[in-house]
Amino acid sequence: MSDTIRHLQLPLTEDDARGLRLGDVVTVTGRVFTGRSLFHIRAIEQELVPPIDFSEMNCFFHVGPVMQQAPDGWQVVSIEPTSSIRFERYGGAVVRKLGLRALIGKTTMGRGTAAALRDVGGVHLTKIGICGNLLRDQVRRVVDVHFLDELGKTEATWIFEVERFGPFFVDIDACGNNYFEALDEGIGQQLADVYESLGVPADFAYTEVNP
Amino acid sequence: MIPRATIAEAMYEAMRLAATTLPPDVEAALSRALEEESDPLARRHLEVSLENARAAAEGKGLVCADTGFPLFYVTAGGDTRVEGGFDALYRAAAEATARATADALLRPTMVDPLSRRNPGGNVGPGMPKVDLRFEGDGSGLEIIAAPKGGGSEIFGTFYRMMYPSDGEAGIVKFAIDCIRDGCYAGKICPPAIVGIGIGGTADLCMKLAKDAAVLRPVGRHHPDPAVAAIEQKLFAAARRLGLGPMGARGVSSVMAVHVETALTHTAALPVAVNAQCLVGRRWRAIISSDGDIQYTGELP
Numbered sequence: 001m002s003d004t005i006r007h008l009q010l011p012l013t014e015d016d017a018r019g020l021r022l023g024d025v026v027t028v029t030g031r032v033f034t035g036r037s038l039f040h041i042r043a044i045e046q047e048l049v050p051p052i053d054f055s056e057m058n059c060f061f062h063v064g065p066v067m068q069q070a071p072d073g074w075q076v077v078s079i080e081p082t083s084s085i086r087f088e089r090y091g092g093a094v095v096r097k098l099g100l101r102a103l104i105g106k107t108t109m110g111r112g113t114a115a116a117l118r119d120v121g122g123v124h125l126t127k128i129g130i131c132g133n134l135l136r137d138q139v140r141r142v143v144d145v146h147f148l149d150e151l152g153k154t155e156a157t158w159i160f161e162v163e164r165f166g167p168f169f170v171d172i173d174a175c176g177n178n179y180f181e182a183l184d185e186g187i188g189q190q191l192a193d194v195y196e197s198l199g200v201p202a203d204f205a206y207t208e209v210n211p
Numbered sequence: 212m213i214p215r216a217t218i219a220e221a222m223y224e225a226m227r228l229a230a231t232t233l234p235p236d237v238e239a240a241l242s243r244a245l246e247e248e249s250d251p252l253a254r255r256h257l258e259v260s261l262e263n264a265r266a267a268a269e270g271k272g273l274v275c276a277d278t279g280f281p282l283f284y285v286t287a288g289g290d291t292r293v294e295g296g297f298d299a300l301y302r303a304a305a306e307a308t309a310r311a312t313a314d315a316l317l318r319p320t321m322v323d324p325l326s327r328r329n330p331g332g333n334v335g336p337g338m339p340k341v342d343l344r345f346e347g348d349g350s351g352l353e354i355i356a357a358p359k360g361g362g363s364e365i366f367g368t369f370y371r372m373m374y375p376s377d378g379e380a381g382i383v384k385f386a387i388d389c390i391r392d393g394c395y396a397g398k399i400c401p402p403a404i405v406g407i408g409i410g411g412t413a414d415l416c417m418k419l420a421k422d423a424a425v426l427r428p429v430g431r432h433h434p435d436p437a438v439a440a441i442e443q444k445l446f447a448a449a450r451r452l453g454l455g456p457m458g459a460r461g462v463s464s465v466m467a468v469h470v471e472t473a474l475t476h477t478a479a480l481p482v483a484v485n486a487q488c489l490v491g492r493r494w495r496a497i498i499s500s501d502g503d504i505q506y507t508g509e510l511p
Contacts, residue, residue: 080276133272152329157464
């Protein structure tokens with residue numbers, strides 16, 4: 001993890017995205033839009049996307065915010081980034097279709113999305129800690145909401161104006177490298193020792209009941 | 212006779228407290244993990260999570276915005292009487308859940324699995340889930356409200372039917388592989404409380420795992436030394452994986468490993484794993500027979 005925080009302006013430029021490295025710690029300032037599973041499925045299977053100029057808003061925040069209606073409009077109660085890896089089936093196609101340069105979420109994404117981010121010039125940013133209340137305080141304004149009636153508050157696409165939103169860290173860079181995949185390779189190499197400490201024989205195999 | 216309104220109030224308040232306050236034993240375990248971790252990212256994950264929980268306890272938000280599956284665990288004594296009969300527990304739980312959702316203490320997260328339609332209040336077939344058990348000859352009610360986060364439930368649930376010949380090696384291999392899988396990129400939100408069920412039928416096995424993850428104080432060992440030995444062995448092995456908070460480099464992939472067992476078929480060795488995430492949300496309401504309610508984050 002980098003010690004310094006880079007403050008990025010949205011929409012993210014290709015140069016800014018390509019200048020980021022794995023482990024860089026960043027915040028973003030500008031407008032983000034939200035979505036989860038139904039955003040991804042509908043965008044690809046039904047060609048249904050909210051009326052947003054994605055060249056001006058290229059940061060997709062994977063989240064189902066907790067929202068409450070107040071007399072003066074919508075209030076954010078808490079916004080906890082959700083696991084991006086669940087969207088991997090459609091992740092690459094959505095990045096290419098909308099030309100996205102920043103995805104913010106929890107966990108990471110797979111090789112398909114990483115390849116799309118490499119081609120488009122974009123990154124995946126992952127959350128640091130459980131941070132939904134801290135992020136809420138960085139939302140300056142709830143700008144708009146799409147698909148609220150059909151999808152409900154959790155899956156709707158909200159548009160937030162955010163300021164120094166984060167920090168997050170870069171887990172997929174614009175070269176398609178993945179922080180967690182690299183970490184997991186090291187863990188795989190230690191696994192034999194871990195099995196040994198548990199008394200699992202090196203040649204252990206589960207009892208097979210099929211041919 | 213415990214009034215139904217008292218039960219609904221206790222369920223609401225226990226759910227509110229669970230959604231906004233870290234249980235004391237969980238907070239202590241996270242603080243211990245912070246002392247152990249040296250990787251800057253691993254430490255930051257824990258510092259931020261603790262700070263975020265403090266904000267929630269001060270009335271500014273939620274411990275985690277994924278309030279997940281609304282679960283209620285109810286224990287009644289042999290002499291417990293409930294106004295409207297025990298069926299009233301289901302109605303009280305639905306009422307409490309809908310109210311907590313309307314008050315933005317719970318996110319509307321429960322949807323129809325096929326149409327994906329969201330009824331908006333976390334109430335519908337099977338939800339909120341009410342688990343009822345009878346214990347002792349008391350006349351009160353104990354309710355544990357547990358909003359169980361999606362990360363731990365979705366990415367941290369595993370089951371395998373093994374056979375006697377797979378033995379303890381099979382059990383611990385399966386468990387450690389599940390822990391590694393769940394911790395990848397922080398899917399189950401480590402440091403996790405990992406519950407492991409061994410024995411029973413398939414559904415009982417999974418229930419043992421979930422009860423072990425959700426209903427036992429962090430790190431309390433099973434009273435049977437043979438079971439406790441498996442817990443200790445897996446806990447030590449999980450700390451050797453090289454994985455820490457939220458899947459970063461570190462040691463505290465797990466806060467605790469809890470194992471529960473049940474009798475099973477002589478031909479079978481079912482094993483289930485269910486993880487609870489680092490915020491370990493649950494809060495307990497204790498209702499006396501005359502309707503007094505006490506709340507505590509401590510588990511019995």
